[in-house]
Amino acid sequence: MMVPPAEEPFSKRDQMSTPAIEMRHVSLAFDEKPVIDDVSFQVPPGGTLILLGATGSGKSLLLKLILGLLKPDRGEILIEGQDIVPLPETALNAIRKRMGIVFQEGALFDSLPVYENVSYRLREDGERDEAKIEARVREVLGFVEMEHAIDKMPAELSGGMRRRVAIARAIASAPSIMLYDSPTAGLDPITAQTINVLIIKLRDLQGVTSVVVTHRLQDTVVLTNFVYSAERKALVPAFTDGGPRRRGPVLFQIMREGRVAFQGTQEELARAADPSLQRFVA
Amino acid sequence: MQSFLKRKVLAVQDFVYLFAYSFRNLVSPPRYYADMLVQMDVIGVGSLPIVLLTGFFTGAVLALQSYRSLARFGEVALTGQVVALSVVLELGPVLTAIVVAGRNSSGIASEIGSMLVSEQIDALRAMGTDPQRKLVAPRFFATLLTLPLLTVLADFIALLGGYLIAFSTAHLSSKEYWVPAYQSLGPHDVVQGLLKPFVFAVIISLVGCYFGLRTTGGTEGVGRATTEAVVVAVVLIFVLDFFITRFLIGIGFA
Ligand SMILES: Nc1ncnc2c1ncn2[C@@H]1O[C@H](COP(=O)(O)OP(=O)(O)OP(=O)(O)O)[C@@H](O)[C@H]1O
Numbered sequence: 001m002m003v004p005p006a007e008e009p010f011s012k013r014d015q016m017s018t019p020a021i022e023m024r025h026v027s028l029a030f031d032e033k034p035v036i037d038d039v040s041f042q043v044p045p046g047g048t049l050i051l052l053g054a055t056g057s058g059k060s061l062l063l064k065l066i067l068g069l070l071k072p073d074r075g076e077i078l079i080e081g082q083d084i085v086p087l088p089e090t091a092l093n094a095i096r097k098r099m100g101i102v103f104q105e106g107a108l109f110d111s112l113p114v115y116e117n118v119s120y121r122l123r124e125d126g127e128r129d130e131a132k133i134e135a136r137v138r139e140v141l142g143f144v145e146m147e148h149a150i151d152k153m154p155a156e157l158s159g160g161m162r163r164r165v166a167i168a169r170a171i172a173s174a175p176s177i178m179l180y181d182s183p184t185a186g187l188d189p190i191t192a193q194t195i196n197v198l199i200i201k202l203r204d205l206q207g208v209t210s211v212v213v214t215h216r217l218q219d220t221v222v223l224t225n226f227v228y229s230a231e232r233k234a235l236v237p238a239f240t241d242g243g244p245r246r247r248g249p250v251l252f253q254i255m256r257e258g259r260v261a262f263q264g265t266q267e268e269l270a271r272a273a274d275p276s277l278q279r280f281v282a
Numbered sequence: 283m284q285s286f287l288k289r290k291v292l293a294v295q296d297f298v299y300l301f302a303y304s305f306r307n308l309v310s311p312p313r314y315y316a317d318m319l320v321q322m323d324v325i326g327v328g329s330l331p332i333v334l335l336t337g338f339f340t341g342a343v344l345a346l347q348s349y350r351s352l353a354r355f356g357e358v359a360l361t362g363q364v365v366a367l368s369v370v371l372e373l374g375p376v377l378t379a380i381v382v383a384g385r386n387s388s389g390i391a392s393e394i395g396s397m398l399v400s401e402q403i404d405a406l407r408a409m410g411t412d413p414q415r416k417l418v419a420p421r422f423f424a425t426l427l428t429l430p431l432l433t434v435l436a437d438f439i440a441l442l443g444g445y446l447i448a449f450s451t452a453h454l455s456s457k458e459y460w461v462p463a464y465q466s467l468g469p470h471d472v473v474q475g476l477l478k479p480f481v482f483a484v485i486i487s488l489v490g491c492y493f494g495l496r497t498t499g500g501t502e503g504v505g506r507a508t509t510e511a512v513v514v515a516v517v518l519i520f521v522l523d524f525f526i527t528r529f530l531i532g533i534g535f536a
């Protein structure tokens with residue numbers, strides 16, 4: 001698939017490949033109170049979906065629905081073309097192997113050291129060769145620059161370090177889809193930026209489809225307007241002549257009380273008339 | 283009122299599911315043996331000192347009271363017998379279960395509860411682990427295996443505590459204490475005393491898991507789950523103790 005130089009309008013996006021993630025009219029209620037209300041969207045492979053919205057608007061619930069941790073009351077959720085809603089837990093586990101998630105607070109296993117946290121998925125998937133496990137753990141910890149903390153317990157880590165270990169844990173099994181729940185929340189701007197770089201690196205070097213929940217405008221700017229250059233080992237502005245291209249589009253979705261308030265590209269968001277959306281515009 | 287009853291029925295249903303799943307998880311892989319060993323250490327070895335301490339003093343005070351009561355009827359020689367029957371049938375199993383419930387129903391509920399509110403249980407599921415297998419089954423079987431052992435040790439040390447009092451205060455010889463104590467215990471008594479800890483182990487572990495898994499409301503909710511788990515476990519132990527005893531007497535076993 002040719003990558004367009006600038007974003008195409010959301011509605012006209014070509015349907016050449018199966019979306020990596022798709023929701024069709026998904027609704028969910030807790031105790032008869034609707035928390036997700038008729039949500040539909042698509043994320044193409046290698047694309048980025050940026051989920052915005054006030055607290056309690058249903059962003060984390062969308063991630064849990066994508067993973068099959070929650071079942072919707074109505075609607076279809078397709079992962080790489082397969083509807084996961086009717087699947088039992090055992091079949092879901094096969095699908096979840098292709099996905100990694102970084103939870104809002106990291107959700108590292110408190111009782112296990114960093115090494116065991118990061119290797120958890122590998123062991124669970126049946127890997128028994130300790131040399132292989134250690135090599136992979138060192139590789140992903142190196143990727144997030146946390147190799148020095150390999151023997152530490154989660155309680156000994158700072159917030160930013162926990163987030164990075166959580167990313168390492170999520171990518172250990174090389175998922176093709178990554179879900180990040182507010183990965184930069186509560187971090188200082190510099191640490192937040194290193195997290196953004198990691199997200200972009202995974203997306204652009206390995207073609208990982210990404211869903212990023214965030215409250216920070218700065219994150220959306222970086223995720224949309226920069227790509228990772230393998231040669232320079234740094235972020236470079238997207239859309240420069242001759243520079244590296246993003247593999248997939250960056251889409252925005254703004255949630256409001258469980259409903260989709262806006263869906264589209266950055267340019268479409270900038271043009272959106274609704275004044276309540278303007279606070280999300282850079 | 284109706285919704286109250288409905289909730290209670292649903293709670294019992296959830297509890298039965300936990301029980302059934304634990305056995306299903308025993309007969310099919312994956313099984314988390316390492317977690318079970320850790321839990322046996324936490325629940326069994328960890329409870330040992332406090333179980334022995336309470337057992338010893340229970341036996342001692344029981345001997346003291348029995349001796350003083352029996353002395354009024356001139357039946358001091360029955361001290362060993364009274365202590366042995368009370369300890370093996372009731373005090374050993376019940377007090378051990380209460381102590382372990384206080385330590386471990388709360389411990390299990392707070393550990394699972396904090397894993398739940400910090401999304402660690404979601405993280406387990408996201409990585410393909412069934413929390414029932416990983417968290418509930420190891421605690422269930424660890425308690426089921428260790429509580430009867432703890433009870434036997436508690437029984438023994440209680441008899442020993444009783445003996446020290448009988449020897450020092452009542453001036454009974456070793457033979458005058460141990461022989462009637464031993465002879466008074468029939469096989470039925472021993473079976474009854476060993477059956478109870480298995481039932482109590484189910485209560486201690488599953489009540490802890492149940493309240494941990496339905497924690498809501500963040501860190502505060504963990505505190506609530508912990509308290510509820512201990513209260514419910516302790517009350518259930520007393521109530522079930524009565525009904526087990528009543529049942530065994532009813533079928534002519536005791
Ligand atoms: N297990 C649950 N039971 C009942 N209600 C829930 C549950 N989980 C979430 N909710 C409700 O669903 C709504 C959406 O929650 P969600 O966690 O998705 O919000 P969010 O957009 O991630 O917010 P934040 O930015 O604060 O993380 C909230 O109103 C929340 O109270």
Ligand SMILES: [Mg+2]
Nearest residue numbers: 059060104181
């Ligand atoms: Mg959230």
